[in-house]
Amino acid sequence: MIRLLINHPSVEITFIHSQSNAGNLVSDVHTDLFGDTDLVFTDQLSDDIDVLFLCVGHGTAKDFLSNNMIKSGIKIIDLSQDFRLYKNGGDDWVYGLPELNRNRIQRANYVANPGCFATSIQLALLPLAAKGLLKNEVHINATTGSTGAGQSLSATSHFSWRNNNMSVYKAFDHQHLNEIKESIAQLQPGFSHPINFIPQRGDFTRGIMAAIYLESDLTEEEARSMYNNYYAECAFTHVSAKNIDLKQVVNTNKCLLHVEKHGNKLFIVSMIDNLLKGASGQAVQNMNLMFGLPESEGLRLKASAF
Amino acid sequence: MIRLLINHPSVEITFIHSQSNAGNLVSDVHTDLFGDTDLVFTDQLSDDIDVLFLCVGHGTAKDFLSNNMIKSGIKIIDLSQDFRLYKNGGDDWVYGLPELNRNRIQRANYVANPGCFATSIQLALLPLAAKGLLKNEVHINATTGSTGAGQSLSATSHFSWRNNNMSVYKAFDHQHLNEIKESIAQLQPGFSHPINFIPQRGDFTRGIMAAIYLESDLTEEEARSMYNNYYAECAFTHVSAKNIDLKQVVNTNKCLLHVEKHGNKLFIVSMIDNLLKGASGQAVQNMNLMFGLPESEGLRLKASAF
């Protein structure tokens, strides 16, 4: 988030709050920013801001807002899962997936930024849900990079374990299924079939590849046309007629989709960078929308592909 | 194959045939064997052998056997796909999956060694097929290491492309589906549901992780018990009650399986090393069976896990 905001032409960072790092240079903690910024972490909050990005752990965002009165008029973009679901966020919070809620985000004061898996999967399903064409079970296998698990040290983030390794976790039971179901319900209210989701740990740092299929009566041409139409005006989500690979999107805010038909199965591949379109990039995109800025301002990022 | 055979206590390598490398030291081509062997490639064939391993490209094995008369009594183990299917191999060739055809392999003169994806997937499905419990579609997502594509240079094997990358290929259309269907038909003749198979390229060198599910009436306990029973006598295929990861099997001849039940879905994860249990390791296992040697002789390999 900091890396994006310090280069954003319409943004000035007023403060970066941290209890544990208060007084430390930001570039001492995020060392790739050495030479780019002299900002120092603070444990003080200031009212003199237009927007607050909340980048705290799941559960902590709600506590933070309970414990700290944020002045009316300050917009909030929360990157945790605390306000994503209607039952948690209520009418005050808009689910910040621009490809779904663009107009509502533009008018929103509070935006709940979607989860990374949830973003990659929803972008693969929204065009079908918008036409009411989800008619049976959905089958999803998605692999995430190690940054999806955050900075904390754990057995499955140890280099000696993860390098050249692969594994499944939370099969059929990932928490992002709830967000996905709410968004589908918004577009195709009666949908009640299972969404089978196998999350996997990949041995790369950034990115999510989701491989998704379901039964469909559409031809390949019809499906591609429908996807192209749905995303025609979208700044970052594009439909490729050719097969895609993860590094096309790594270190960008893009989502690339590829659609094929095999027998009666419609097959969709979705690629995002979990930290950008799946987190802070999408948060900046939401900020741009909320403040009437060009949607891609500060987000024309160079891919790190060869 | 050479790396396994030079350490196998009951094997003496008579010759290693190669047209392109004839006259070269084996350790000049496979440089990790430097210090281990003085063998030299030859373009001559000898009759003075008990078993011939054919390690040539798909299509070339059939040509080789047409063009070279192999003396009667010499057993053949072919690692290509040329004789795997009944329509290609006929009665002469036994499909070399010990967990399926152990007795037939022990009596066989000619063994067609299974494909790597096919091995990992069949070992996840055999216990169900043996009881006639495949009752609906099967959903398979499997990721392979780069060695699955062989030594030849290609865009998708370039380090700068593949490192930290991921992609799908041959979705719903991988050639190994044919082997898989024949083996299932052998155990559960009437099975006619789709087998949906999404192969993926991983950014590691060795191993296949297959994540598989299907509808089932079995409880998790019943399923695990069934899998444990099916593999109780097997030297290399084991059922783990805990979640598994790929590096548990890398550089070994093992297949590890893990079974879970989620709602009405039975979920099976299968891990093999594509070059060992998925290729040359299984070939040596077949040789051991064909010659009445201990099944795991020469195959007690140290994993390269941490």
Added chain:
Amino acid sequence: MIRLLINHPSVEITFIHSQSNAGNLVSDVHTDLFGDTDLVFTDQLSDDIDVLFLCVGHGTAKDFLSNNMIKSGIKIIDLSQDFRLYKNGGDDWVYGLPELNRNRIQRANYVANPGCFATSIQLALLPLAAKGLLKNEVHINATTGSTGAGQSLSATSHFSWRNNNMSVYKAFDHQHLNEIKESIAQLQPGFSHPINFIPQRGDFTRGIMAAIYLESDLTEEEARSMYNNYYAECAFTHVSAKNIDLKQVVNTNKCLLHVEKHGNKLFIVSMIDNLLKGASGQAVQNMNLMFGLPESEGLRLKASAF
């Protein structure tokens, strides 16, 4: 180069020349640009440009300029090694290392962009040479990512070989030594001691880490102060008081340096992204200087670090 120029606010790409890809979409070849540009490769040259970037193989640049008359007044930035040495480029070409030749680059019509290893090593030595303090042998060990070897397929760029591997090549004999010696001679004319350079292949895609030492009478404080002074006005080269790692600079145009003293040895670590500060990023930096643009315009790139 294309990735940088399409986002550069003062640049419009007039044409991208390619014989082999003429007529193809740029985004069909550089697939991470899908959604970002509709540019098509052309085999035609146009005079309607201010600057020409030559991104062809070593040796081919000279041929290209012999065979194609470039209109007077068009500035040229060549990324090959063809004009880097004084004996090759003569008075017409300026060696494009801004930290060495800033003023000359600003006035130049033709700039020879430095090599990647040469950039990382020179930036570690320039402050000493500028004071005439290179007084004995220099010891350099530098490791490069796979992109340093380009896109062509080769045994040492095969993923199955390079993944988790490491090797030395061209020890004591890398062609970049010539550039390095010319730059040192420019600042400290009499220097004649050996420069011992061990290049290494790393198993990552981007970046060069150079570890360098030499005998020095300077204290650590004096050396750091000297380096800080030398680079005080430089947009991209910074001296870190703390230890550094490669990913601090990957996907940026920065060079980070770290200086320590151990006994009588002054030890300098230098980190760059070989494709940016070591190639196209530095070329854009040179363009900015040649046209009086802000030096870092179009080059405030987000690192791909965690």
Added chain:
Amino acid sequence: MIRLLINHPSVEITFIHSQSNAGNLVSDVHTDLFGDTDLVFTDQLSDDIDVLFLCVGHGTAKDFLSNNMIKSGIKIIDLSQDFRLYKNGGDDWVYGLPELNRNRIQRANYVANPGCFATSIQLALLPLAAKGLLKNEVHINATTGSTGAGQSLSATSHFSWRNNNMSVYKAFDHQHLNEIKESIAQLQPGFSHPINFIPQRGDFTRGIMAAIYLESDLTEEEARSMYNNYYAECAFTHVSAKNIDLKQVVNTNKCLLHVEKHGNKLFIVSMIDNLLKGASGQAVQNMNLMFGLPESEGLRLKASAF
């Protein structure tokens, strides 16, 4: 160590001691051993053994032996650094580098197993020291895999940090220098020149590549001949006339060396697996020597190279 010993034909594991894992299956902790062993960790020591391998942290080995009386006649192989130096181990302990102390190891009761960096570097220098030909400074740059830092979690072992990254640590000051200096002093007593050692963290899991040079009057042919002679009878250390790469030795107990001459510099590259020849493999090699077993018994390991 366990992975090696369970497959060693002359070894029976009597017990595996652990306070923290007492009662747990070994295969629950080292999960790649699932299916290979039913051993359970114990917090009890037994006297009914021939040899004790001490695999505890540096400093803990000395404490363990102070607190636990080991029955006379039980041989001990310690993998920590506690007894490697003469001043620590005294006459009771033999430094367990077979290429240096083969005869003493055969007669030893207590062996201090060398450090990983120390092994790779010493094997590159012993032939010269044996002839008294170390005549000036030695320059060493060596890169280690992540397993060199053990299993504990740390910032520099986090996958998101280490993947595709590189860094230097403990420049000129690594603790293994002490072992190296003692061994050199044993062969070439008067040597007093600096040994400059830059250790580096690589982004792979296993292996050490050391690139070493020094001034020498030897021709390349003389040097290779001297190295070949020195290691002629050694089971695991080999001199390659061709350039070498790390994966030639990964997952083996081998050390490969390559020698070149450039100007007046003799250049030596040394490759080992830090966990095998650099730790447990060498410990088993020492056991074989101490008990009069064939030196390579249980150590003919399949490389994990392609």
